Amino acid sequence: MADLDRHEVQEQALDRDCTTLSRHVLQQLHSFSSQAQDLSAIMNRIGLAAKLIARRLSRAGLMEGVLGFTGDVNVQGESVKKMDIYANEVFISVFKQSGLVCRLASEEMEKPYYIPENCPIGRYTLLYDPIDGSSNVDINLNVGSIFSIRQQEGNDIDGEAEDLLQDGRKQVAAGYVLYGPSTVLVYSIGTGVHAFTLDPSLGEFILSNENIQVPQHGPIYSVNEGNFWQWDESLRNYIRYVHRQEGYTARYGGALVGDIHRIFSQGGVFLYPGTVKKPEGKLRLLYESAPLAFLMEQAGGRASTGIQNILDVVPEKLHSRAPLIIGSIEDVAMVESFIQKGTKTLDETVMARS
Ligand code: AHG
Numbered sequence: 001m002a003d004l005d006r007h008e009v010q011e012q013a014l015d016r017d018c019t020t021l022s023r024h025v026l027q028q029l030h031s032f033s034s035q036a037q038d039l040s041a042i043m044n045r046i047g048l049a050a051k052l053i054a055r056r057l058s059r060a061g062l063m064e065g066v067l068g069f070t071g072d073v074n075v076q077g078e079s080v081k082k083m084d085i086y087a088n089e090v091f092i093s094v095f096k097q098s099g100l101v102c103r104l105a106s107e108e109m110e111k112p113y114y115i116p117e118n119c120p121i122g123r124y125t126l127l128y129d130p131i132d133g134s135s136n137v138d139i140n141l142n143v144g145s146i147f148s149i150r151q152q153e154g155n156d157i158d159g160e161a162e163d164l165l166q167d168g169r170k171q172v173a174a175g176y177v178l179y180g181p182s183t184v185l186v187y188s189i190g191t192g193v194h195a196f197t198l199d200p201s202l203g204e205f206i207l208s209n210e211n212i213q214v215p216q217h218g219p220i221y222s223v224n225e226g227n228f229w230q231w232d233e234s235l236r237n238y239i240r241y242v243h244r245q246e247g248y249t250a251r252y253g254g255a256l257v258g259d260i261h262r263i264f265s266q267g268g269v270f271l272y273p274g275t276v277k278k279p280e281g282k283l284r285l286l287y288e289s290a291p292l293a294f295l296m297e298q299a300g301g302r303a304s305t306g307i308q309n310i311l312d313v314v315p316e317k318l319h320s321r322a323p324l325i326i327g328s329i330e331d332v333a334m335v336e337s338f339i340q341k342g343t344k345t346l347d348e349t350v351m352a353r354s
């Protein structure tokens with residue numbers, strides 16, 4: 001190889017190694033404006049939170065006080081894990097004294113948490129699910145964190161944060177961290193979806209997959225079929241349809257982030273529908289469904305409640321839930337067609353589509 005070529009190859013390799021999260025945000029915005037600097041710094045802090053959480057998870061079985069429950073029940077009525085609390089506090093700590101985020105709202109806190117020293121300079125709110133899929137923590141399977149950034153509107157400095165009760169198109173940025181064999185951070189600021197892998201030797205998230213596109217159709221259907229008899233007949237019909245067709249395969253890991261990460265690369269659909277007892281389903285709009293829907297649309301997919309685009313849903317409360325059907329555009333449309341046909345028989349629904 002000529003010296004010049006070798007030099008170019010080395011330069012490209014170095015450039016790739018230096019494409020960190022904060023630099024990537026600035027590149028995406030083609031600007032050093034104060035908003036671009038803010039978003040870059042916010043993403044950098046989220047990366048720090050992810051590293052702290054990943055570090056604790058990686059040694060969980062060796063340390064005291066990491067695994068198991070706290071004995072408390074959160075505002076959702078769910079038993080709280082020690083890792084839920086640790087991760088919740090990590091996000092608060094990394095944003096203290098940042099001048100970036102005035103408010104944080106999470107699954108683990110009944111009301112938004114204000115960081116007075118950041119207000120009113122910090123014009124953003126961070127919404128987050130600190131540990132998603134926390135039932136997987138104690139068995140050393142993948143878990144995640146989900147985040148969403150919204151511009152703070154009005155002068156709410158310690159109120160009920162009513163300005164957050166708006167649709168998902170108000171999100172400025174969204175993403176998730178997957179704590180798996182490697183730690184991967186996926187984000188979007190409305191300019192495509194990009195993945196970064198934590199290089200432990202550098203302690204940095206390095207660009208590993210730019211402009212992710214979800215296939216238009218895929219083989220995966222991901223749903224907790226244990227709830228089959230709790231669903232509406234129309235959903236049961238969709239599942240019966242999938243069982244009868246060739247080319248579908250079931251995957252369900254009990255952690256939304258992992259299940260959706262698989263769909264980003266292989267295509268298909270993830271569903272958490274409402275049940276007879278819980279028509280709104282389980283997943284929370286502001287810090288679970290809406291950020292994932294934002295990412296999925298940016299990657300060319302869709303997210304729906306079955307009758308409405310998730311990004312158009314306006315939550316009534318901070319912790320509102322909604323049914324979620326998310327993934328490849330054709331697979332989401334297929335589920336919607338079953339739901340919208342209501343209780344027609346399976347054969348009638350398939351006939352109506354053909
Ligand atoms: P969380 O741990 O944040 O409460 O979220 C758990 C969610 C989601 O990650 C997963 O897809 C779903 O709950 C699993 O619920 P089921 O056990 O009802 O299938």
Ligand code: MN
Nearest residue numbers: 129131132133
């Ligand atoms: Mn969750």
Ligand code: MN
Nearest residue numbers: 107129131132
């Ligand atoms: Mn959670």
